[in-house]
Amino acid sequence: MQTLTKVLSLDGQCQWTAHFERCLSEAEQLGCKGLDQGQLSALSGRVMSVFGGMGSFNDYAPFRSGRLIRGMESLDAISGQVYASALSLRVTGART
Template identity: 50%
Template sequence: MTNPHSQLNELIAHLAALTEILALDTHSHWGTHFRNCLSIARALAGSRYDADELTGLACSVMSVYGGMGSFNDYAPWQNGRFIVGMESLDEASNRVYMAARAIRLRNATDVG
């Protein structure tokens, strides 16, 4: 079974990478959401947290994926051009989602 601390550290690493990429688009509001999640994740890593707090973080991260107007619809374009440096956005985004999902699934199976 995967260690929750290592799962949190993995999520932190992926969130940090994604926020760096999103910082290239100064007009996007998505960076704010993921920076907030990163801040919460780092605070949890430096404290004694419980499964509910970790699940809450994972749910917050995942909440912007899916549906119309979601992060999945985000296109890194400015002035009619693709923003240079955003080539790895999809991969970074997917890693964040999968790391949050793994935390959520682990905690769901630990209950009961």
Template identity: 40%
Template sequence: MNPEHRAAQLQTLIERLRRLVPILTADADCVWARHFANCLHRAETFADGFTQDDLNGLSSSVMSVYGGMGSFNDYVAYGAGGRPVDGFAGLCGDVYDAALNLRVIEAQP
């Protein structure tokens, strides 16, 4: 595990969660806001150090709400005027990908 590479991957997830959480919390009825806010808080606590097990657990937590009927994948965020938030689906995919990247261990040559 390259700690600098993992730290950069963790920072990517944090940045994406920081974009996602305000969108979710703007919807008072969003059941996912607290989950992702907790994931963001957890990720930020790893700034002072982490193990691969820490990253795997965080990744698992983020990814656990994706997939299946009634999952986060089914949620649509609405903004001003009742229109869906531009780029929301892409951001959700980016959060998932960033979480997955924390788990993937590259083969050593």
């Protein structure tokens, strides 16, 4: 998530930067206090909540004056990694 926040900060008008910075701060605090599955699942939910649906982070287009903002070339890959990492924090329960 740290890499994602750095990339998003290249766009001073990005509405999503603050959300991911808050999630990153929460993750860092959890790491210092010790990990509790309930807290990890809640963090996962907050991260994943902005992916999908109309007007979501998935719709974010880092363009200025019709051109991709320099440094944003890897945004899709980085955001995909963040989503996958958030998903891996969740407990899915035992299979029968």
